[in-house]
Amino acid sequence: RRRLLALEEYSDLGSGFNIAMRDLDIRGAGDILGAEQSGFVNEVGFEMYNKILNEAVRELKETEFSDLFRDTKFAPDLPETTVEFDYSALLPSDYVTDSVERLNLYRRLSGTADEQELDDWRDEVADRFGPLPESARNLVSATRIKILAAQLWLEKVTIRSGRMWLQCPDHATDTGARFYEEGGLQHLMTRLESEFPGRYQLLQKDKAIRFVIMDIADPQAALELLRGLQPDPSPGSGSRTGTTGSETPNTPDPESAGARKTADERAHRTRAIHQK
Numbered sequence: 543r544r545r546l547l548a549l550e551e552y553s554d555l556g557s558g559f560n561i562a563m564r565d566l567d568i569r570g571a572g573d574i575l576g577a578e579q580s581g582f583v584n585e586v587g588f589e590m591y592n593k594i595l596n597e598a599v600r601e602l603k604e605t606e607f608s609d610l611f612r613d614t615k616f617a618p619d620l621p622e623t624t625v626e627f628d629y630s631a632l633l634p635s636d637y638v639t640d641s642v643e644r645l646n647l648y649r650r651l652s653g654t655a656d657e658q659e660l661d662d663w664r665d666e667v668a669d670r671f672g673p674l675p676e677s678a679r680n681l682v683s684a685t686r687i688k689i690l691a692a693q694l695w696l697e698k699v700t701i702r703s704g705r706m707w708l709q710c711p712d713h714a715t716d717t718g719a720r721f722y723e724e725g726g727l728q729h730l731m732t733r734l735e736s737e738f739p740g741r742y743q744l745l746q747k748d749k750a751i752r753f754v755i756m757d758i759a760d761p762q763a764a765l766e767l768l769r770g771l772q773p774d775p776s777p778g779s780g781s782r783t784g785t786t787g788s789e790t791p792n793t794p795d796p797e798s799a800g801a802r803k804t805a806d807e808r809a810h811r812t813r814a815i816h817q818k
Contacts, residue, residue, distance in 0.1 A: 560642060620692040621717045627701035627761060631680040638671055651685055660685055683761035690768040694730065695721040699764070706764050708753040727751070733771045 548564040603611045638644045647667065654660045664682050668674055674682070691699045691708070695717060698709040710727060711718035721727065730753065734742045743754045758764050 559646070621695060621697060621711060623688050623692040623696055624698045625684045625688045625691070625701075626699070627684065627764075629680045629684075629761060630677040631684045632677050633667075633681065634675055634677055637675055637678060638667075651681070654685060654689070657686060657689060660689065680761060683765065687761065687764055687768060690765065690772065694768070694771060695726045701758055701761065701764050704756070704758055706755045706758040706767070708755070710751040710753075712749060714749075729773065730771060737770045738767065 548561055551564075603614070633644050633647060635641075635644070638647065647663075651660075651663055654663055660682065664674065667678070687699055687701075694708075695711060696708050697711045697717070698707075700707040700709075708730070710730075711721050713719065713722055731744070734753065734755075738755065741756045745752045745754060755767060758767065
């Protein structure tokens with residue numbers, strides 16, 4: 543009966559995906575690695591089920607089947623960075639009128655892993671529904687900020703009143719351990735000192751460490767700053783973020799060297815306090 547109701551509800555052309563999703567909810571996704579054919583997707587949701595499944599498969603590859611994947615280098619799981627700002631960021635109902643289609647677009651957007659996938663999503667939406675309105679452009683900017691901040695292992699980004707707060711992860715978490723042990727905090731402080739001197743403050747309350755960056759007029763300004771904080775694409779290259787190829791590579795910069803030294807010292811002090 544539930545399957546018949548699903549067929550009756552999704553009778554329009556192109557509704558095959560919706561029917562398949564409803565059928566998946568009805569019967570469950572099943573135990574893909576075993577013989578059972580009923581799962582718990584209805585209880586935890588399709589997205590969460592996929593996440594749990596991927597984590598389980600990766601754990602098996604790294605433990606029981608590690609011999610088969612010994613030459614495979616697994617990319618680290620980036621954090622689920624939260625982005626907050628005062629701008630409206632959504633797909634308006636008068637832009638994408640079908641609620642199911644909007645939900646599908648949101649689901650695909652949440653799964654974008656890099657800027658290229660985000661650009662493909664944006665181009666497809668513009669091609670299907672026309673030029674993006676301001677709120678949709680803000681939604682793209684928020685997702686881009688999330689991607690760039692996650693690559694820096696940041697837990698949360700808040701943009702409000704001309705400022706941007708970058709919250710570092712808790713040291714007690716796996717993400718925090720990787721962030722501090724692999725020099726994430728030191729990298730941020732070095733970049734901020736060399737690229738944006740005098741525009742930031744370092745705040746620490748209890749175990750929470752935050753950077754507050756001034757003069758952030760809009761999401762685009764936040765994006766430019768986050769791009770400037772990204773690690774260099776290749777160690778040893780002489781170019782700096784935002785520079786042109788005409789600059790002389792490997793030219794010593796006393797001012798930048800001094801900024802890096804200052805940032806390193808502050809990072810070491812902050813890390814020592816944080817670990818206590």
